[in-house]
Amino acid sequence: MNIAGFLFLLVTHYFCGRGLLYLFGIEQGKIKTITLSFIMGVAVASFIPFLLQLFYIRINTVSVAVAICITTLLLNIQPLIARKYKPKWTKWTLPLQLYDYPFIILLGFLVILSAWLCFYSPVNVRDTLSGPELLAKYTVNEQTMLNSVFSVDLETTNNYLKPPYLTSLQVVYKLFVMSYGAMWLPVLAISFTTWLYCLLRQSLHGVLAGILLVFFVAIREVYSYTHVILFDYSNMIFFFYGVYFLSKYVSDKKMGTFFFSALSFGIATYTRTETVVLVALLLPLVIYYLNKAQLPKGRIVLNALLFIAIPAFFYFIWMNVYLKFYMPVTFNLGQQVNTHVWEVGRLVDRLELITTQLVFNPSALVGYGYLTYLFMIVAIIDAVRYRRYTDEAKITLYSIFALYIGFAILGYILPWMDVVNTTKRALFKLFPIMLLYFCNSPLLLSWSASLKNWEIPVVKLQAKQVLSKTVSVPRPSTKKKK
Amino acid sequence: MSKKIQLSIVAIIAIVIFFQLPVNKAWLDDVILVDVSLIPAQLDYMDEEYRNQARYKESYQLEMAIKGFFDQTPSVKPLLLLPPTGYFKAKGLNFPIPEPAIFYYFTGIRSVWTNSKMIDSANWVVIPADNQMYIFPIQNRHQLDSFLTIFKPYPPTL
Numbered sequence: 001m002n003i004a005g006f007l008f009l010l011v012t013h014y015f016c017g018r019g020l021l022y023l024f025g026i027e028q029g030k031i032k033t034i035t036l037s038f039i040m041g042v043a044v045a046s047f048i049p050f051l052l053q054l055f056y057i058r059i060n061t062v063s064v065a066v067a068i069c070i071t072t073l074l075l076n077i078q079p080l081i082a083r084k085y086k087p088k089w090t091k092w093t094l095p096l097q098l099y100d101y102p103f104i105i106l107l108g109f110l111v112i113l114s115a116w117l118c119f120y121s122p123v124n125v126r127d128t129l130s131g132p133e134l135l136a137k138y139t140v141n142e143q144t145m146l147n148s149v150f151s152v153d154l155e156t157t158n159n160y161l162k163p164p165y166l167t168s169l170q171v172v173y174k175l176f177v178m179s180y181g182a183m184w185l186p187v188l189a190i191s192f193t194t195w196l197y198c199l200l201r202q203s204l205h206g207v208l209a210g211i212l213l214v215f216f217v218a219i220r221e222v223y224s225y226t227h228v229i230l231f232d233y234s235n236m237i238f239f240f241y242g243v244y245f246l247s248k249y250v251s252d253k254k255m256g257t258f259f260f261s262a263l264s265f266g267i268a269t270y271t272r273t274e275t276v277v278l279v280a281l282l283l284p285l286v287i288y289y290l291n292k293a294q295l296p297k298g299r300i301v302l303n304a305l306l307f308i309a310i311p312a313f314f315y316f317i318w319m320n321v322y323l324k325f326y327m328p329v330t331f332n333l334g335q336q337v338n339t340h341v342w343e344v345g346r347l348v349d350r351l352e353l354i355t356t357q358l359v360f361n362p363s364a365l366v367g368y369g370y371l372t373y374l375f376m377i378v379a380i381i382d383a384v385r386y387r388r389y390t391d392e393a394k395i396t397l398y399s400i401f402a403l404y405i406g407f408a409i410l411g412y413i414l415p416w417m418d419v420v421n422t423t424k425r426a427l428f429k430l431f432p433i434m435l436l437y438f439c440n441s442p443l444l445l446s447w448s449a450s451l452k453n454w455e456i457p458v459v460k461l462q463a464k465q466v467l468s469k470t471v472s473v474p475r476p477s478t479k480k481k482k
Numbered sequence: 483m484s485k486k487i488q489l490s491i492v493a494i495i496a497i498v499i500f501f502q503l504p505v506n507k508a509w510l511d512d513v514i515l516v517d518v519s520l521i522p523a524q525l526d527y528m529d530e531e532y533r534n535q536a537r538y539k540e541s542y543q544l545e546m547a548i549k550g551f552f553d554q555t556p557s558v559k560p561l562l563l564l565p566p567t568g569y570f571k572a573k574g575l576n577f578p579i580p581e582p583a584i585f586y587y588f589t590g591i592r593s594v595w596t597n598s599k600m601i602d603s604a605n606w607v608v609i610p611a612d613n614q615m616y617i618f619p620i621q622n623r624h625q626l627d628s629f630l631t632i633f634k635p636y637p638p639t640l
Contacts, residue, residue, distance in 0.1 A: 113518065153599075
């Protein structure tokens with residue numbers, strides 16, 4: 001393993017991501033900023049070999065290093081010129097208590113084990129080996145993504161048609177780190193787990209935050225994709241950030257946050273192109289909140305169009321530009337799509353299949369653990385007992401519903417999207433959104449408050465005492481003014 | 483006892499209970515602890531070739547043997563006919579035969595399955611017999627047809 005190359009990538013990932021966050025005016029706590037910078041930096045790196053290929057530039061260590069350095073510089077030029085490079089971090093720091101450590105040790109152990117597995121074992125997933133990894137290996141050998149792989153009999157696979165996210169990252173990490181590539185995935189997994197911990201810890205008591213995150217990290221299927229090289233873990237992360245920053249936009253009303261959400265959905269589409277359909281299902285929600293923000297009608301239409309146009313652009317650049325004009329093989333999307341769209345019964349069947357096979361099924365319990373059931377219980381109690389929702393909670397609930405319907409629609413439109421493999425992994429997107437809901441659940445918030453009160457009792461002042469304290473503040477007399 | 487210590491004990495109990503739930507316990511015992519137990523041995527075998535062999539097993543050995551054969555004759559440009567997995571199984575070799583894309587990934591050698599559109603161009607074939615592998619050149623169409631007839635009862639599957 002080339003440690004220097006890995007450090008170079010880590011540093012450039014951080015600065016690329018940090019620059020991107022600055023450009024969009026995203027402000028968070030220190031640890032959330034650092035970890036999100038790494039995540040966004042990995043996303044930026046995933047475009048580099050692909051862009052070099054679009055311009056027919058040879059892909060090798062020098063060209064990729066130069067491109068990474070230029071990108072890092074370009075993304076940081078504005079804060080450097082404005083001399084505002086010192087990031088505007090909010091003052092929140094991680095108030096770690098003794099009871100946080102059992103969870104941190106456990107979570108740290110799990111993510112480090114995952115990083116080791118990713119480092120030690122070569123890629124062993126058919127979908128990756130027969131597509132992105134194959135292309136990445138010969139891109140490194142032949143300095144082009146349009147390489148000798150296309151002279152091979154590819155009748156048994158269509159994985160070479162998958163978006164270039166994985167291929168590009170594998171190329172970058174093969175060139176700079178090690179022949180297996182792979183080490184970008186632990187960067188994502190460690191950063192995302194840490195970021196989620198900060199998110200939960202900000203809203204909930206440490207004991208609740210810790211155990212909820214353990215519920216998420218210990219999902220067998222999701223955990224295995226923290227060290228198995230495939231699209232779905234990354235897709236889950238970027239889709240989640242799309243939802244999260246959309247909910248942030250509703251509270252802070254900053255257009256930077258809104259477009260950062262759209263960009264996150266765009267990157268999610270870049271990892272799996274069909275994600276654009278799921279983003280489209282969120283449009284009613286976007287329009288509702290744009291309308292609620294009392295923007296002019298024209299602005300609402302424009303922003304809603306831009307919101308879907310950004311992910312659509314990522315879809316277009318791969319499907320309609322690269323596949324059409326660069327790939328030495330023909331690809332007919334029409335052949336992949338269900339032509340019997342009037343058979344709506346299939347849609348209902350698919351929905352039923354997802355529900356019976358992936359939710360209420362013993363094998364689903366093995367694969368997905370207890371988080372889904374925990375979410376259902378909490379959501380039902382919230383609905384029955386509290387019946388009040390923050391905007392963030394509404395957005396998470398709508399997103400979960402839209403995804404659930406969206407998976408069925410995708411399976412209906414794209415028959416190759418089977419339940420036991422593709423949809424099974426697509427479901428990952430639901431889980432971090434469930435955690436975001438937990439941060440807004442009245443039930444969990446009240447439990448959290450009770451725990452905090454028990455831990456550090458708050459002295460309850462009587463209303464009169466508060467009033468007397470307030471009155472004691474000297475006020476300018478009206479007589480003096482006269 | 484301080485409340486923070488009490489909450490720490492609650493945290494530890496919560497984790498213990500979490501891993502007593504059947505699904506989580508199975509995951510911990512069958513996956514996580516197994517992976518952890520393998521680490522000391524893995525640290526002793528950091529060689530990449532060893533790691534590949536440990537991961538890909540018999541298929542990888544087959545691929546490397548074929549690659550070794552053709553590396554000795556670099557002038558040959560083979561398009562290798564790979565028999566179906568079912569045929570290998572019938573011959574007592576119980577491991578999957580890679581698809582052409584994956585075979586190319588490991589060996590850099592182009593290959594075809596019996597149902598390929600490129601089958602007519604196949605000029606070499608690998609045949610298992612007596613727990614051995616034999617690699618033959620295909621001289622003419624008649625020879626190719628006879629191999630295809632042998633493999634016909636075993637349709638290739640992923």
